[in-house]
Amino acid sequence: MSKGQTVLITGAGRGIGMAIAEKLAQEGYDLILNYRKDQGKSAANLQRFMTTETRVKVTLAKADIAETRDISEMVKKLRQQGIERIDHLVLNAAAAPFKSFMDMTRNDWKLLFNTNLIGNTACVQEVVPMMTQGGTICAISSLGSxxxxxxxxxxIAKSALENLVSYLEVELYDRNIRVNGICAGMVQTDMTPFLEGLWPELFQRHNSGPRRWLVEPEEVANITAFLVSDQSSAIRGSTIIADLGLMLEA
Structure with missing residues (x-):
């Protein structure tokens, strides 16, 4: 068990983020769970999690990861609550438009990079000074990379995020902070019906194939728990592909 170690998870209120929170609570980590707004499904999920989770300490931390000022304010409030140390950081929050590049507007580009690259980097900048030797950073990517x-x-933002993993690993090596990523395949979340509408042929092809191809959020959470733990001490600067072998076959 990892008694006394604290993990900050961004975008923790649903899907993969919620599954990671549940898994790390089982493992005994204290949790700081980031969410974006007080209304909606994520906030409701987190309130429910807070009331039912009795094994570990859980702190909610509101911030829009697309806003660097929000991130600074979030960390400032955590310090005011007496949290001076964060051992591990899981970068899970993501936001993007679903449209072709020919239709991308300036605001679409801002949304894409403010959350997935600038915001994630700002999280690292704010949290790393609070980290101990042996801390870890785990970035959640996706097959679009x-x-x-x-x-x-x-x-393309996820491609950049996976590249950032490599750069951060080299930059933070002297602090003994390990940085890795997980490139998750098609994950079964509340977004799946929307994606099936967006990519009907892809779903049809793989649904009729012999291979299980939809990854469960808990499977991504299990890999995250491994990368956060000392058991993965030899893995540094890597992005692990967790796609059920989807890319093996054309």
């Missing part, structure tokens, strides 16, 4: 998906500009 590896293959072209229709109306999925998030893919």
């Amino acid at each position: 590896q293959r072209v998906l229709h109306k999925y500009p998030l893919g």
Whole structure:
């Protein structure tokens, strides 16, 4: 068990983020769970999690990861609450338009990079000074970094995020902070019906194939727990592909 170690998870209120929170609570980590707004499904999920989770300390931390000022304010409030140390950081929050590059506006570009690259980097800048030797950073990526998906500009931001993993690993090595990523395949979340509408042929092809191809959020959470733990001490600056072998077959 990891008694006394604290993990900050961004975008923790649903899907992969919520699954990671549940898994790390099982492992005994205290949690700081980031969310964007007080209304909606994420906030409701987190309130429910707070009331039912009795094994570890859980702190909610509101901030829009697309706004660097929000991130600074979030960390400032955590310090005011007496949290002086964060051992691990999981960069899970993401936001992007679903449209073709020919239709991207300036605001679309701002949304894409403010959350997925600038915001994630700002989280690292704010949290690393609070980290201890042996801390970890885990960035959650997606298959759009590896293959072209229709109306999925998030893919190029995820490519950049995976590259950032390598750069941060080298830059933070002297602090003994390990940095890795997970490139998750098609994950079964509340977004799946929307994506099936966006990519009907992709879903049809793989649904009729022999291979299980939808990754469960808990499977991504299990890999995250491994990368956060000392068991993965030899893995540094890597992005692990967790796609159920989806890319093995054309």
